[in-house]
Amino acid sequence: MSGWDxxxxxxxxxxxxxxxxxxSGPALRKFKKGLNARITLLTSSMAAGITPFIPEIDEVIIFDLPWVKQANTERPDALFALVERLKKYHFDAAVIFTVYSQNPLPSAMIAYQAGISRVLAYCRENPYGLITDWVPDEEPFRYIDHQVDRxxxxxxxxxxxxVGKRLSLTVNETGWPEITEKLKQTGLDNGRPWLILHAGVSEIKRQFPEELWIETALQIISKGYQVLLTGSAGEKELVSRLQTQIGAGAFNxxxxxxxxxxxxxxxxxSLLLSVNTGVTHISAAVGTPVVVLYAQTNPQHTPWMVPNTVIEFPVPDGLKSKNGVIRYVDDTxxxxxxxxxxPAVITDHVIRLIRSSAVSGRQFHGTPHENQEL
Incomplete structure (x- = not known):
């Protein structure tokens, strides 16, 4: 166990x-089960909201590190305060999880300054004393693993x-009555079939054209489904535009x-229809089928171990990353x-996936009217 036992x-x-x-949930599960360790997570404010629903995490430290794309940035002197805070935990070891296009060395420097003697991470170049347990990073030049396997x-x-490889999040079933009341407020009839359409993105390069969302939603509604349009508070304007243009059968x-x-x-x-963003991984973690309109960015992040259909679409040249590793993937x-x-192709995949999932035994709320297609 390389001394980590x-x-x-x-x-x-x-x-x-x-x-x-x-x-990263299955990897955290592996640590928890294999070492019976206390897991403290250092993560961003963008990811912090999901942490109470990942049972392997014991404590969370929230900090928006400046070498990762963030909505917010901390003051430079806050890094010194972070290091001093980490020192007080007397950690036995640290592990740095990265996408293949990220450099782990800045995070490794934080661990080094905090006095953490053992650090595990992928790294493309020799990190010498910064990463004691160094795994040479061969992605994406020799192969590409899904992020979970990585x-x-x-x-x-x-x-x-x-440990099991499936994603997992805690689902609070006791909250369903309150959710049902909120659904009624939108006008959705929970007794009839419905699915979720989530159009919002964290990066503009993954944005799917609004006119295609609208036409797709109209076609899905014509098949007997209600379309629930979800989004964050910051996406209300987008969702309102979509709901107005779609009209009857779509709910904001x-x-x-x-x-x-x-x-x-x-x-x-019944199903989640979305772009490649965080909700697709929530859907995979709770076992809900996913049709994802997948901007051609990072092939590591498709839905994991859940019934799914991936429909790729191109990223405009002006929005493509300047990161050399991502450029390599884009060029190959x-x-x-x-x-x-x-839209007709997307709709066909949505209906087919719902049908195949129903045949395999997944239970849905509501059923289509007999004269409507499933």
Missing amino acids: NFKNILCIRPDNMGDLIM DLKLVNHVCNVN AAGLFPIGQLITLISRA IYANPAMMPE
Whole structure:
């Protein structure tokens, strides 16, 4: 176990987005089961909201590190305060989770300054004393793993114990009556079939054209489904525009559900239709089928171990990343950009996935009218 078998106080650094953290869940589970360790997570304000629903996490430290794209940035002197705070925990070891396009060395420097003697991380170049348990990063130039497998393989270098690979979030079923009341406020009839359409994105390059969302929603409604439009409080304007243009059969729930209720809501939906953003990983974690309109950015982040359909669409040249590693993926994996998908194609995949999931035994709330297609 590389000397980690006696480590019981571990700092896990996952400083980016909610979806990234959800995909690290099985790796955190491996630490928890294999080492029986206390897990303290250092993460961003963007990911912090999901942490109460990941049972492996014992404590959370929220800090928006400046070397990760954030909505907010901390003052430079706050880094020194963070280091002093970390010192007080007397951590036995730290693990740094990254996407292959991220550099772990700034996070490793924080751990080094905090006096953490053992640090596990992928790194492309030799980190010398900054990363004691160094795993050379061969992605994406030799192969590409899904993010879940990438994180599990990293932890496997110090903790070789079998755990389930599925994503997992705590679902609060006792909150369903309150959610049902909120659904009534939107006008949605919970006795009839409904699905979720989530159009909001954290990065503009993943944005799907509004006119195609509208036409897709209209076609889904014509098949007998209500469309619940979800989004954050900051996405109310977008969702309102979509609901107005779609009209009858679409219901605006932007900003209505805090993260815990959103998890429960998604667990009850027939299907989630979204772009590649954090809610797709929530859906995978609660077992709800996903159709994802997947901007050709990072192929590591498709829905994991849940019935799904991935429909790729191109990223405009002006929005493509300047990161050299991502550019390599764009020039190889995405050398032939996908065509923008037609609403009829998206709708067909949605109906087919709901049908196949129903046949496999998944239970939904409400059923289509007999004269409407499923």
